[in-house]
Amino acid sequence: MSATSEPQVLRIGLLGAARIAPAAICIPALALNHKLVAVGARDLQKSEVFAQQWMIEKAYGSYEEVINDPDIDVIYNGLPNSHHGFWNIQALNAGKHILSEKPFGSNLAEVQWQVDVARKSSTKIMEAFHNRYHPTNQRAIEIAKSGEIGEITSVYADLAGPVSDKSDIRYQLDLAGGAMMDMGCYTIHMQRHLGLALFGEEPTVVSAKAKEFSPGVDQMMTVELKYKNGATGTGHCDLDFTHLQNECIITGTKGSIKVPSYVLPGLDDRVIVTVNGKERTEYLGRISTYSYQLQAFAGFIRGTNTVLTGVEDSLKNAAMIDDIYRAAGMNLRPAPLMKL
């Protein structure tokens, strides 16, 4: 077996013993037979407990140690939003491939900064919009494109949930918090990808309204979009909602497509299609979005496929988030680590 044809086992290092890390990287890595080499957190003890729980070989008390570990070729960045850009750049400079949590940075300027570095690098970087890789969403977009529900007239996408701890990083401006950053980025990502699939062009921002938790931090955001053919798009996100909600409804002249769980289709894999009043349900499978994402990322590194959430996509998503904050009359997120 020659070196190039060898199956690629990713040797993964984690930045941050984050709450999302087990679902986003540990379980998928185990399910895809990759290697969890190290985890780094500022608190070494937290790192050690996490490493033991998830059968990770090494625990470090800093992010640098993970980035500089020669046994690692892939970095998973699960740090707070404000720390994505900076640490991604350190990892790129260390020659590592990167799977980075969304959103890619605090604002477009910070995303542009890391994309400039990434483009000069020989390693691969990808923003973790995991839901885009699940068959449920692939199928919903395919049906919308097929014309089965007629011409698209409106698209609705929400993401809301109960973040009851008000000291959570998502309520902190200097960590690039806000409902739009944490949850809204999914709603517009879905809208953008629908626009690209349906009309070869992304929707544009018409208006945005925020409810602020504290000055500059949106607890809730409602966004109005417009598609190329005149169809309307609505995005809604809320950090302080009664329950987890993540529905996408695509309405056309002949019917509708409903995805009850487009962000986490691994929990509910239905696509409900109604045409001329007749409803059918397709089930696309409950393998987690994160497994599909890691599979796509591994193929991206191996060179056997491109990805739907590459740096071009990240730039466009960041630009739209900035547009939305401006339309809501709010400031952009600061990017404190850019000064370092």
Next chain:
Amino acid sequence: MSATSEPQVLRIGLLGAARIAPAAICIPALALNHKLVAVGARDLQKSEVFAQQWMIEKAYGSYEEVINDPDIDVIYNGLPNSHHGFWNIQALNAGKHILSEKPFGSNLAEVQWQVDVARKSSTKIMEAFHNRYHPTNQRAIEIAKSGEIGEITSVYADLAGPVSDKSDIRYQLDLAGGAMMDMGCYTIHMQRHLGLALFGEEPTVVSAKAKEFSPGVDQMMTVELKYKNGATGTGHCDLDFTHLQNECIITGTKGSIKVPSYVLPGLDDRVIVTVNGKERTEYLGRISTYSYQLQAFAGFIRGTNTVLTGVEDSLKNAAMIDDIYRAAGMNLRPAPLMKL
């Protein structure tokens, strides 16, 4: 949301804190967002350690407690071969769905016994030939069927590895051990499914030769098969080989299809196709076979799909294993638990 349209979260109980259980059920269950409710082992302490390691809610010191737990609707049976049939029947009688490790029983009579019970039951049971659900094997069979490599002339499938501990259950006759049981069942399962896909008919046993580790226990087995069109099949398995080997090669009049890892395509997802001397490689993805299997099983329970390894398939695989032992001049495995 009505009860029938609700996404089904399987509430899983494990029989045995088996070595294979983490890969076969714990990781896939986590990756598919199912629930690991309980594990039972004869040694309670072993059960408790396993439960803690794999975030399983309850640990029991017996199999009965798992089977009778009302919080469980699915049983994973990872016990030794000789214990599959008996405990599957107990679980069927308790109204549980069952995913049972292969081979399904010690011999055809024992498999027939549990299939008779299963057929009268309203619950679903499936033999865990996980590899059959991976896109790598699906694709290999599809290419063979397409005619791209011409008419099929021979099929080769092996499975061999180093089982160095001679006290291992696989070397014990009363636990239904033997190379053919543990490894060979995969080689003929692949051959049988190729026969069904290509010719609508399974191959038949021409001859078999065993090398015995101890009286009645095959350490190695070579099997010669014949397909409907006259094509030959060869199966080879060895418990005492230098390294893990699991290759399937389908040869036709115009070329060949090689699957370097047909039993564990999650470790190597290639399908290598050679037609008229020109080679191409397809990569089908490294999500583990066990995740695909659990997905298929969940859909089977939900009623949204049938499965490729249902009781009919189990009966035919068991019949062929018996045929092979007879052709090798050996006795069938005893089924001690049938007397209970």
